[in-house]
Amino acid sequence: MIKIQHLSKIFGTHQVLRDINLQVPKGQVVAVIGPSGSGKSTLLRCLNRLEEPSAGTVKINGTLLTAANCKLTQVRQKIGMVFQHFHLFSHKTVLENLVYAPIKIKGLSRQEAEIQAKTLLDRVGLADKMHVYPSKLSGGQKQRVAIARALAMEPEILLFDEPTSALDPEMVKEVLDVIKSLAHTGITMVIVTHEMRFAREVADRILFLAEGQLVEDEKPEVFFKKPASERAKAFLEKVL
Amino acid sequence: MTLDFGRIVPSIPFILQGALVTLKYAGLSIFFGFFLGLLLTLMKLSGLKAMKWFADAYTSVFRGTPLLVQLYLIYQGIPELTGYSITAFEAGILTFSLNSGAYVSEIIRAGVQAVDKGQMEAALSLGVSYPLAMKDIIFPQAVKNILPALVNETINMLKESALISVIGESDLLRRANIIAAEKYLYFEPLLIAGAMYYVLVLILSWIAKHLEIRLARSD
Numbered sequence: 001m002i003k004i005q006h007l008s009k010i011f012g013t014h015q016v017l018r019d020i021n022l023q024v025p026k027g028q029v030v031a032v033i034g035p036s037g038s039g040k041s042t043l044l045r046c047l048n049r050l051e052e053p054s055a056g057t058v059k060i061n062g063t064l065l066t067a068a069n070c071k072l073t074q075v076r077q078k079i080g081m082v083f084q085h086f087h088l089f090s091h092k093t094v095l096e097n098l099v100y101a102p103i104k105i106k107g108l109s110r111q112e113a114e115i116q117a118k119t120l121l122d123r124v125g126l127a128d129k130m131h132v133y134p135s136k137l138s139g140g141q142k143q144r145v146a147i148a149r150a151l152a153m154e155p156e157i158l159l160f161d162e163p164t165s166a167l168d169p170e171m172v173k174e175v176l177d178v179i180k181s182l183a184h185t186g187i188t189m190v191i192v193t194h195e196m197r198f199a200r201e202v203a204d205r206i207l208f209l210a211e212g213q214l215v216e217d218e219k220p221e222v223f224f225k226k227p228a229s230e231r232a233k234a235f236l237e238k239v240l
Numbered sequence: 241m242t243l244d245f246g247r248i249v250p251s252i253p254f255i256l257q258g259a260l261v262t263l264k265y266a267g268l269s270i271f272f273g274f275f276l277g278l279l280l281t282l283m284k285l286s287g288l289k290a291m292k293w294f295a296d297a298y299t300s301v302f303r304g305t306p307l308l309v310q311l312y313l314i315y316q317g318i319p320e321l322t323g324y325s326i327t328a329f330e331a332g333i334l335t336f337s338l339n340s341g342a343y344v345s346e347i348i349r350a351g352v353q354a355v356d357k358g359q360m361e362a363a364l365s366l367g368v369s370y371p372l373a374m375k376d377i378i379f380p381q382a383v384k385n386i387l388p389a390l391v392n393e394t395i396n397m398l399k400e401s402a403l404i405s406v407i408g409e410s411d412l413l414r415r416a417n418i419i420a421a422e423k424y425l426y427f428e429p430l431l432i433a434g435a436m437y438y439v440l441v442l443i444l445s446w447i448a449k450h451l452e453i454r455l456a457r458s459d
């Protein structure tokens with residue numbers, strides 16, 4: 001469960017997020033869409049405090065993430081993040097990418113961690129790439145490994161920041177399919193995406209962000225058929 | 241003019257032994273300089289204002305003043321201030337280490353900052369703490385940028401170490417000068433010393449280049 005209240009973010013003099021209020025119940029899948037520069041990444045990064053909010057509060061399962069004394073590393077273990085540019089550890093093999101945090105942070109034995117990693121790699125269709133370095137993988141493969149790495153910490157929440165935007169078109173589907181397979185399995189998911197069809201199919205709820213404001217918060221059927229705001233209409237006309 | 245190497249042949253081993261002295265200076269200085277540089281880098285990256293200020297000021301001063309001035313300050317200043325009569329060897333190693341620490345800290349800092357910022361964010365997002373991520377994720381990748389630059393800094397140190405002869409240490413240059421004075425032959429001993437410096441530098445450059453290729457292959 002994510003609870004955001006009066007969240008604002010200012011870079012210098014540039015207000016990037018304006019008074020965001022939002023609750024995401026456990027297990028829900030939320031798609032965040034909006035024009036480039038509207039603050040989608042910043043919003044996502046405030047949810048695990050990779051970005052420091054300027055004002056407002058974020059609660060994760062009742063823990064106040066924005067508290068000064070919050071044990072960030074503990075909360076972050078429960079919040080996986082998948083980045084546009086993958087950010088696999090380039091000096092580690094695929095397997096080492098997956099077992100590193102479970103061993104070092106969760107205290108799993110190497111054997112437990114490796115068994116779990118193999119299961120996860122199977123799940124994303126990359127069991128044969130276990131001992132390969134990231135530089136030898138295609139973009140789609142890297143992103144699937146990145147998803148598996150996040151899953152290895154058994155997160156309750158998964159944040160995706162444009163997971164397919166850096167991919168060649170023919171690799172988009174393999175990644176979206178993996179994400180779809182995770183939806184509605186109990187993990188709360190917040191997905192920033194430009195893939196409108198995917199958002200419509202997978203999300204329980206669409207958030208439309210424009211100039212740092214949460215302009216719409218609707219069911220996909222409603223949002224895509226009859227957006228309430230002019231800004232959302234204009235945006236959808238451009239992208240659909 | 242004609243060169244007369246014949247008369248200095250017996251002295252060549254004496255000059256070449258100076259290469260060992262020179263190498264010792266460069267090696268020890270880079271060794272101590274490395275740990276000092278690492279400490280300074282940690283201070284720069286620590287996020288603590290006072291630490292960062294100190295480390296930045298240190299680096300700026302040691303890079304912004306001539307090494308020869310630093311050497312004289314330490315060699316002549318320490319006895320005056322403390323009454324301890326410092327040897328040429330101690331003064332040399334101390335000065336060169338303090339100096340190379342400043343350069344090494346910049347090398348390490350640049351190497352760390354050249355690692356993609358996403359690597360740290362990925363680690364943090366998994367619940368890894370900042371210091372642990374530095375140690376396990378960032379430094380191992382930064383080594384690739386740092387090692388060749390460190391060898392280059394050793395090369396600089398090797399050349400700069402000729403300064404030690406002005407306070408009487410019998411390194412390559414000083415030995416060449418001694419022979420020159422004894423035999424009234426200036427060009428030949430200095431040519432031999434110069435050639436020796438050049439050979440040492442070529443060897444180290446070769447190491448740096450191959451290190452770079454080896455390390456680049458791992459990605």
Ligand SMILES: Nc1ncnc2c1ncn2[C@@H]1O[C@H](COP(=O)(O)OP(=O)(O)O)[C@@H](O)[C@H]1O
Nearest residue numbers: 011014016034035036037038039040041042043
């Ligand atoms: N670290 C930063 N410093 C200054 N400005 C930033 C920073 N990160 C993002 N911004 C600005 O904030 C705005 C929103 O960025 P972002 O959240 O990345 O938008 P989106 O993901 O919707 O494209 C942009 O104008 C961007 O330039």
Ligand SMILES: [Mg+2]
Nearest residue numbers: 040041042162
């Ligand atoms: Mg973005």
